[in-house]
Amino acid sequence: MKTITLTLKKFSSIALEFEELIPDTIYNWSKEDFENYQVPVGNSKFPLTNYFDIEVEGDAEGPEDVKMILDGDMSRVKYIGYRMTAGEIIVNGDADLQAGAEMIGGSLKINGNAESYVGREMRGGSIEVMGNVREYCGTSYIGEWRGMSGGIIKVHGNAGKQLADCMSGGEIYIGGSCDILAGIHMTKGYIEIGGDVTRWPGGQMKNGAIVIKGKLSSLLEGFENEGIFVDPDIEGKQLTGKYIKYKGDIGVNGKGSLWLNAEKNRNLL
Amino acid sequence: MAYEEPITDYDHIVENCTCAFCGSNCDDLDFLVKGNHVVGVRHACRLGASKIMEDEDQRLKVPMMRDENGELQEVDWDTALDAAAELIANAVRPLFFGWSETSIECMKKGLKLTEYVGAVIDNQATICHGPTVQAVQNVGYPLMTLGEVKNRADMVVYTGSNPMNAHPRHLARYSVFPRGWFRQRGRFDRTLVTWDPKFSDTAKMSDIWVPFEENGDYGFCNAIRAVLKGKELKEDVISGIPKQDIIDLTEAMKNVEFGALFFGLGLTHTLSKQRNIDIAIQLVQDLNAYTKWVLLPMRGHFNVNGFNIYMAYEMGFPYGVDFCRGYPRYMIGETTTVDLLNRKEPDVFLVIAADPGAHFPGGANMHLANIPVIQIDIHWGPSTELADIVLPGTFIGVETPGTSYRMDSVPIHMKSAIDPPETCREDEWIVNELYERVKKIKEEAK
Numbered sequence: 001m002k003t004i005t006l007t008l009k010k011f012s013s014i015a016l017e018f019e020e021l022i023p024d025t026i027y028n029w030s031k032e033d034f035e036n037y038q039v040p041v042g043n044s045k046f047p048l049t050n051y052f053d054i055e056v057e058g059d060a061e062g063p064e065d066v067k068m069i070l071d072g073d074m075s076r077v078k079y080i081g082y083r084m085t086a087g088e089i090i091v092n093g094d095a096d097l098q099a100g101a102e103m104i105g106g107s108l109k110i111n112g113n114a115e116s117y118v119g120r121e122m123r124g125g126s127i128e129v130m131g132n133v134r135e136y137c138g139t140s141y142i143g144e145w146r147g148m149s150g151g152i153i154k155v156h157g158n159a160g161k162q163l164a165d166c167m168s169g170g171e172i173y174i175g176g177s178c179d180i181l182a183g184i185h186m187t188k189g190y191i192e193i194g195g196d197v198t199r200w201p202g203g204q205m206k207n208g209a210i211v212i213k214g215k216l217s218s219l220l221e222g223f224e225n226e227g228i229f230v231d232p233d234i235e236g237k238q239l240t241g242k243y244i245k246y247k248g249d250i251g252v253n254g255k256g257s258l259w260l261n262a263e264k265n266r267n268l269l
Numbered sequence: 270m271a272y273e274e275p276i277t278d279y280d281h282i283v284e285n286c287t288c289a290f291c292g293s294n295c296d297d298l299d300f301l302v303k304g305n306h307v308v309g310v311r312h313a314c315r316l317g318a319s320k321i322m323e324d325e326d327q328r329l330k331v332p333m334m335r336d337e338n339g340e341l342q343e344v345d346w347d348t349a350l351d352a353a354a355e356l357i358a359n360a361v362r363p364l365f366f367g368w369s370e371t372s373i374e375c376m377k378k379g380l381k382l383t384e385y386v387g388a389v390i391d392n393q394a395t396i397c398h399g400p401t402v403q404a405v406q407n408v409g410y411p412l413m414t415l416g417e418v419k420n421r422a423d424m425v426v427y428t429g430s431n432p433m434n435a436h437p438r439h440l441a442r443y444s445v446f447p448r449g450w451f452r453q454r455g456r457f458d459r460t461l462v463t464w465d466p467k468f469s470d471t472a473k474m475s476d477i478w479v480p481f482e483e484n485g486d487y488g489f490c491n492a493i494r495a496v497l498k499g500k501e502l503k504e505d506v507i508s509g510i511p512k513q514d515i516i517d518l519t520e521a522m523k524n525v526e527f528g529a530l531f532f533g534l535g536l537t538h539t540l541s542k543q544r545n546i547d548i549a550i551q552l553v554q555d556l557n558a559y560t561k562w563v564l565l566p567m568r569g570h571f572n573v574n575g576f577n578i579y580m581a582y583e584m585g586f587p588y589g590v591d592f593c594r595g596y597p598r599y600m601i602g603e604t605t606t607v608d609l610l611n612r613k614e615p616d617v618f619l620v621i622a623a624d625p626g627a628h629f630p631g632g633a634n635m636h637l638a639n640i641p642v643i644q645i646d647i648h649w650g651p652s653t654e655l656a657d658i659v660l661p662g663t664f665i666g667v668e669t670p671g672t673s674y675r676m677d678s679v680p681i682h683m684k685s686a687i688d689p690p691e692t693c694r695e696d697e698w699i700v701n702e703l704y705e706r707v708k709k710i711k712e713e714a715k
Contacts, residue, residue: 013613014362017594042362042614043387043593076612078603097603116602135602142601143406162544181487181544185407200487203544204551221492221502251494251551 002060006052008072019079023063023087081108100127132157140166205256223248276309283686288317289666292568292676300686314437327649329661354706360617363388367623369570372671378700391606392576394588400537404546413563420449424525426462429535433470482509484540490548523559533567568676575674619643626651662696663689
């Protein structure tokens with residue numbers, strides 16, 4: 001097991017790009033390799049040691065043996081865990097844009113808030129965010145119709161707008177509330193939202209399932225009521241309580257299912 | 270409105286000039302020229318005519334730099350260009366914003382400079398029709414040329430835009446009033462519909478006004494799509510519109526021969542942003558199962574569309590293109606101007622043919638006040654107050670010829686009618702000169 005600890009010593013207002021510092025590339029790096037590494041900042045590259053104190057302990061045979069710890073405010077460190085296939089990254093602080101984007105395997109834990117595009121086009125592995133995430137979590141690249149296709153994202157706080165657009169697989173769990181258009185253009189996968197949702201979940205969804213345990217303020221006309229189910233089994237997940245099931249979005253002949261907690265959404269009964 | 274005497278005191282007329290104001294790019298203007306000044310403009314709307322004629326008001330005529338007291342002082346071209354090149358060459362995160370009111374020829378030089386220094390290049394689409402471009406990338410672009418609308422359309426819908434105020438000749442020249450090949454009676458052969466929460470000047474002259482509630486665009490379009498698929502609406506009132514009105518409107522839209530939907534910033538900048546356009550495009554796609562429908566964004570500046578077309582053609586991305594790693598990248602929220610400024614990332618800002626001082630959010634302008642700003646423009650404006658180096662350009666379409674793209678992506682050559690002031694330089698020349706000087710500094714540093 002190899003533990004790499006990067007402790008922030010100087011905050012850069014221009015974002016650092018960390019897509020090369022993933023377990024897949026650094027598992028055999030020594031401390032000297034890190035000290036010689038130049039990190040991309042804007043149109044230049046500067047020594048990593050300008051920004052971080054570096055500690056390396058132990059050895060690794062492959063990326064799966066790597067544990068990378070980023071201590072400090074990482075709100076200007078982009079692409080943490082970008083395209084990683086194995087290993088573990090822990091961020092003790094906030095994370096910037098594109099954390100865990102296009103991730104294939106391994107795990108990423110953010111003990112703080114994360115910016116937009118967490119787990120964009122993620123294919124596997126797991127991401128856990130202890131705080132909130134902003135817009136476009138688990139989403140697709142602009143214009144791409146396949147978003148997140150595998151893996152698990154767990155957010156303990158709230159999620160911003162357009163969660164998981166064009167999602168085509170995988171699972172997302174949001175502990176808190178969620179803003180507009182969760183699961184827009186979704187074709188497959190599972191989204192569970194613990195808190196309230198403002199408007200329009202599942203706009204133009206073709207398939208997949210969205211579960212809302214809190215109150216929904218506004219439902220789209222493209223959804224048709226299919227009745228109330230007690231303790232439903234949704235895509236292999238056993239829920240407890242009464243849920244109203246909707247099918248939609250009719251605008252795209254969708255067969256997606258939207259499940260609303262019946263107790264919290266009595267106005268729709 | 271007071272009667273104005275026709276202008277008779279002029280030397281000669283320059284015919285078929287193109288208006289350098291809005292995205293309609295009217296190319297039938299006649300400029301009345303006297304002593305190297307445009308004293309009158311025929312055929313243009315008031316907005317276009319006033320921009321072309323009252324050009325001398327607050328015109329930037331000489332290069333300027335801030336002195337130690339923070340006042341802009343006149344300097345010679347070499348000093349200003351060298352200082353600007355020095356700033357750009359030493360920047361880590363330079364950002365070049367604007368380009369929508371200059372020619373494609375100038376953008377070409379700008380892109381060369383951007384790529385060479387590894388900067389971000391962005392245009393006004395980032396604060397106007399950017400969501401449209403994103404939606405088009407997601408679901409396609411059922412567009413037409415304005416000539417098709419003129420000759421064929423029997424239903425014209427305006428939503429989230431008020432062309433009577435913002436694009437005054439749009440209805441008169443392209444969409445509603447002109448007599449077309451299949452619409453010989455002009456306005457009488459067409460139905461004009463406005464979907465807008467406000468009773469705007471366009472709504473006042475429309476046959477049908479659909480006042481959906483603010484931020485109700487997505488729900489409203491979704492309801493029309495559900496009706497088109499044969500679903501019975503369950504709510505009595507959807508987005509502020511009674512159920513029966515939506516059904517009647519859908520029926521009317523199905524039964525036209527050629528429909529055109531024009532949308533503006535009212536659609537791109539309400540709650541669900543690009544998803545409003547996304548669903549509007551899909552609505553148009555659905556309507557094409559019954560009859561011919563097309564859609565077009567009402568672009569603002571005369572060449573804002575040109576920048577998007579040029580960048581998409583050259584680099585594959587329409588706006589907000591980041592070259593900091595040597596290759597083009599594009600990500601909304603990451604490489605777009607306002608987000609970069611809010612994150613306080615850029616360390617040098619070049620603004621050409623744009624006015625961020627007037628149009629950007631306060632937080633973004635606060636960062637602009639803290640970093641060096643280079644301005645290339647023809648008029649004194651709020652951005653000049655933020656600028657540290659001012660380089661006076663020339664007026665495309667009046668003083669300098671150039672290429673621009675109309676809102677329906679038709680390229681138009683804009684000719685010049687008068688000579689530019691002696692102390693000003695063409696935008697294209699300035700940007701090219703910056704490139705040459707930055708190159709010299711970078712090569713000397715090697």
